[in-house]
Amino acid sequence: MGEEPLVRWDWIGRNWPEILELAADNLVMALVPVAVALLAALPLGLAGARWRWFYQPTVGVVNVVYSLPSLAVFIVLIPVTGLATRTTVMVPLVFYAMAVLIPAVVDGLASVPDHVRQSAVAMGFTPLRRLLGVELPIAVPVVLAGLRVATVSSISLVSVGALVGRGGLGYLFIDGWQRQFPTPIIAGIVLVVLLAGLADLLLVLAQRWLTPWSAARVAARAQARPAAGERKGAA
Amino acid sequence: MNWLADFFGDPANWSGPDGIPLRLAEHLEFAGLSLLLAMLVALPLGLWIGHTGRGALLVVLSANAARALPTLGLLVLVVLLMGVGTIAPVLIPLVALAVPPILVNTYEGIRGVDADLRDAAYGMGLRGGQVLGRVLVPVALPLILLGLRTAAIQVVATATVAAYVGLGGLGRYIIDGLATKRYPLAVGGAVLVALLALAVQGLFGVLQRFLVSPGVSGRQKIR
Numbered sequence: 060m061g062e063e064p065l066v067r068w069d070w071i072g073r074n075w076p077e078i079l080e081l082a083a084d085n086l087v088m089a090l091v092p093v094a095v096a097l098l099a100a101l102p103l104g105l106a107g108a109r110w111r112w113f114y115q116p117t118v119g120v121v122n123v124v125y126s127l128p129s130l131a132v133f134i135v136l137i138p139v140t141g142l143a144t145r146t147t148v149m150v151p152l153v154f155y156a157m158a159v160l161i162p163a164v165v166d167g168l169a170s171v172p173d174h175v176r177q178s179a180v181a182m183g184f185t186p187l188r189r190l191l192g193v194e195l196p197i198a199v200p201v202v203l204a205g206l207r208v209a210t211v212s213s214i215s216l217v218s219v220g221a222l223v224g225r226g227g228l229g230y231l232f233i234d235g236w237q238r239q240f241p242t243p244i245i246a247g248i249v250l251v252v253l254l255a256g257l258a259d260l261l262l263v264l265a266q267r268w269l270t271p272w273s274a275a276r277v278a279a280r281a282q283a284r285p286a287a288g289e290r291k292g293a294a
Numbered sequence: 295m296n297w298l299a300d301f302f303g304d305p306a307n308w309s310g311p312d313g314i315p316l317r318l319a320e321h322l323e324f325a326g327l328s329l330l331l332a333m334l335v336a337l338p339l340g341l342w343i344g345h346t347g348r349g350a351l352l353v354v355l356s357a358n359a360a361r362a363l364p365t366l367g368l369l370v371l372v373v374l375l376m377g378v379g380t381i382a383p384v385l386i387p388l389v390a391l392a393v394p395p396i397l398v399n400t401y402e403g404i405r406g407v408d409a410d411l412r413d414a415a416y417g418m419g420l421r422g423g424q425v426l427g428r429v430l431v432p433v434a435l436p437l438i439l440l441g442l443r444t445a446a447i448q449v450v451a452t453a454t455v456a457a458y459v460g461l462g463g464l465g466r467y468i469i470d471g472l473a474t475k476r477y478p479l480a481v482g483g484a485v486l487v488a489l490l491a492l493a494v495q496g497l498f499g500v501l502q503r504f505l506v507s508p509g510v511s512g513r514q515k516i517r
Contacts (some may be wrong), residue, residue: 069505083509126495128451131484137477210363218364222472229366236370236459244374248367255362 067242078231082250084145085227088220089121089213090258092149096156097206103157104164106192113167125158127151129216133223143224148217151206155216156209163205167198203266210262211255218251228254301482312466314486321463321490324456325449328385331443332392337438340397344404344434345426355403360394365452373459383462384461388452392445399441403434435506443498447491454487464490 071078107114132151140146171194179189212270218229226233234240264274297443301307307314343349368387376383407430415429431438457465467483502511 104338111378123492123495126491127446128447128449128454128486128491130454130465130468131487131491134480134484135474135488137480208361211358215362215364218366221366222455222458222469226366229364232364232367232370239374241371241374244367244371248364248371251364251367252359252362259358 065241066245067240070240070242071246078228078246078250080102081228081230085214085217085229085251086254088217088225088227089152090146090210092152093156093206093210093213096153096160096209097148099153100157100160102162104168107165107167109162117161121158121161124154129155129219130222137223145225147223148220150224152213152216156213159205159209160202163202163278164198164231167201167205168194170201171197172216174207196270199269200266203262203269207259209247210258212257214255215251218247297478298485299489300478307482317462317464317466318486318490320461321448321453321465321487324381324384324388324453324461324463328388328392328449329442331385331389332396332449333442335389336393336396336441336445337400340400340441341404341426341431343397344401345422345430347405350405352400353398355456356394357398359389363391365391365456366455369452369456369459378460381461384456386458388449388456391452392449395444395448396438396441397435399444400434403437403441404430405439410479413512425479433510436502436511439498439505441498443495446494446498447474450491450494452485459475 103117129151136147136150140150174229175193175197176189179193184193192200217227218228218232221229221233226236228247228251231243235244235247302469303491306312308315340353343353346380354512368390372386373383376386404426411429412425415425420428453461454465454468456471457463464483464486467486468480471478471480471483
């Protein structure tokens with residue numbers, strides 16, 4: 060036992076197809092809830108940005124849901140959605156993602172400068188066109204920052220579902236623990252972190268592509284600034 | 295709902311080593327100890343980084359890593375490598391996951407204090423340490439408390455999962471209930487854990503109310 064290496068690469072090689080299958084399952088179970096949550100958070104966030112009385116209670120409810128431990132929620136859902144089903148794991152993840160995304164949408168819309176909004180009104184934009192053409196694009200960086208947090212957390216949270224029989228890569232943790240064999244556990248952790256990092260990177264690239272002006276503005280500002288350090292404190 | 299009546303109505307669940315009071319005490323002990331250790335590490339570090347601006351990259355990296363790391367995997371790995379028996383191997387992941395939220399929020403809180411306010415404090419003749427203690431910390435307190443709350447909730451949740459690797463606490467009901475297919479036991483445990491998380495959330499609401507200066511929280515208008 061003492062001679063046993065920490066990672067048995069041959070085990071990973073032999074089980075690679077199964078590991079990939081678990082990783083794919085993990086991704087589906089993590090990303091579908093985030094997508095659903097984004098679709099739900101957009102209208103709720105819009106309503107919250109418009110009406111203060113709507114925002115406070117929504118955030119209150121969402122914060123309470125967010126504080127509930129995932130394992131406890133999985134257990135309570137089992138009679139409704141079944142043991143070891145994807146749904147049991149995905150339903151709570153929708154709410155966790157919404158808890159991050161609703162404030163992100165509200166903050167994003169709040170980040171639209173008032174003079175920009177007024178310019179759009181003065182140019183004759185209808186409220187809907189103003190929303191789609193001006194306000195939402197400006198809100199993109201803040202919303203995407205929330206989306207990155209939600210996506211990364213979701214990918215890693217799925218693995219807790221292994222305790223109720225369906226946890227994507229989390230199965231490797233249970234498997235490794237039951238056989239007292241570290242290789243699957245290490246492989247699982249590394250893959251979860253890799254998938255989360257990859258998803259995060261894709262979202263950063265998406266932001267570059269969706270908001271080309273932010274890169275242009277940084278470049279313009281760098282050129283306009285005569286000397287470094289002059290505008291200290293303003294940053 | 296009948297399950298809950300079965301669980302909470304059973305006198306056997308209220309006493310002895312597997313009784314609710316003892317399990318709750320265990321849960322609070324592990325969670326409290328982990329949170330305390332995490333605070334001892336993260337609060338001074340966050341204050342120092344926020345005040346000096348050195349090592350900000352570390353803060354960002356730790357926050358991202360903590361979000362991506364799967365708690366169950368980390369728990370199982372550390373306990374497998376270090377062995378069961380003492381609670382130290384379980385405390386390591388609990389503390390490791392509680393440090394980043396405290397660190398990030400403390401750092402952000404201190405760094406986000408209005409530069410004019412900071413300058414005014416220096417202008418009044420306060421020194422670095424005094425500025426930190428009398429001006430920056432009170433102003434940053436809402437964010438610091440938010441970090442502590444996030445960490446506390448995280449620790450309560452992770453301590454539940456830690457029952458899987460043999461830790462006591464309320465998670466035992468869930469893990470044992472699942473393992474022996476006694477569903478009322480698992481649901482009862484889940485409800486208790488959820489209630490505990492809500493109580494923690496409420497406790498921090500009260501702390502916020504009493505600790506944050508009325509001038510900072512906006513409860514008292516400054517003329």
